[in-house]
Amino acid sequence: SAVISQKPSRDICQRGTSLTIQCQVDSQVTMMFWYRQQPGQSLTLIATANQGSEATYESGFVIDKFPISRPNLTFSTLTVSNMSPEDSSIYLCSVRQANTGELFFGEGSRLTVL
Amino acid sequence: AQSVSQHNHHVILSEAASLELGCNYSYGGTVNLFWYVQYPGQHLQLLLKYFSGDPLVKGIKGFEAEFIKSKFSFNLRKPSVQWSDTAEYFCAVNARRDDKIIFGKGTRLHILP
Numbered sequence A: 001s002a003v004i005s006q007k008p009s010r011d012i013c014q015r016g017t018s019l020t021i022q023c024q025v026d027s028q029v030t031m032m033f034w035y036r037q038q039p040g041q042s043l044t045l046i047a048t049a050n051q052g053s054e055a056t057y058e059s060g061f062v063i064d065k066f067p068i069s070r071p072n073l074t075f076s077t078l079t080v081s082n083m084s085p086e087d088s089s090i091y092l093c094s095v096r097q098a099n100t101g102e103l104f105f106g107e108g109s110r111l112t113v114l
Numbered sequence B: 001a002q003s004v005s006q007h008n009h010h011v012i013l014s015e016a017a018s019l020e021l022g023c024n025y026s027y028g029g030t031v032n033l034f035w036y037v038q039y040p041g042q043h044l045q046l047l048l049k050y051f052s053g054d055p056l057v058k059g060i061k062g063f064e065a066e067f068i069k070s071k072f073s074f075n076l077r078k079p080s081v082q083w084s085d086t087a088e089y090f091c092a093v094n095a096r097r098d099d100k101i102i103f104g105k106g107t108r109l110h111i112l113p
Helices: none
Strands: A004-007 A010-013 A019-025 A031-037 A043-050 A068-072 A075-080 A089-096 A103-105 A109-113 B003-005 B010-014 B019-021 B024-026 B031-038 B045-050 B056-058 B064-068 B073-078 B087-095 B107-112
Touching: A004 A089, A019 A031, A019 A089, A019 A109, A031 A075, A043 A068, A043 A075, A075 A089, B003 B087, B010 B019, B019 B107, B024 B073, B031 B064, B031 B073, B045 B056, B045 B064, B045 B073, B073 B087
Parallel strands: A010 A109, B010 B107
Antiparallel strands: A004 A019, A019 A075, A031 A043, A031 A089, A068 A075, A089 A103, A089 A109, B003 B024, B019 B073, B031 B045, B031 B087, B056 B064, B064 B073, B087 B107
């Protein structure tokens, strides 16, 4: 199984600011996924981050709002830009294990925007 | 694009009752199917998965799910629930030709002691 660490675990931010969430995996993975879980709702895929290429964004999510970096096979960052209260959510980093297909999640980053 | 529907948003049962949570997916091709659980205050964990073979799959903690291809369904079952099963349950689908996993809206299960 993969062990995923996310920083920060939680933060309270002011409207209009930006926050970068870091995701560190204990093994090399080709693909990393960023999800959002809004209060009381399911997980929504934001984007898929491949090392060495641009992230692929899902419908409703754009690079200007959620820029992603993937500098190597064990690390990724997600930035939430120009935040508004609607961005208050838990942001989750995840990876798929190649041989089992299982998706592993980090503990998540709980973001509150005032 | 694939999608997942979970019919029950909130289920309340007494201990020892039987459980069945519905899940239907929408996708014309071959899929992998998952059930994840999120206990209060914890992160998501895999309960069970179906990739191929026997359509009746068994997972952790006495859970099982049956893949019925003709119905595009992957319902989760447990014959006798416990108070500790109180959690939110998510069905998820992955199209084989794709890498991303799409989640349903979740079912919040509350077991009365």
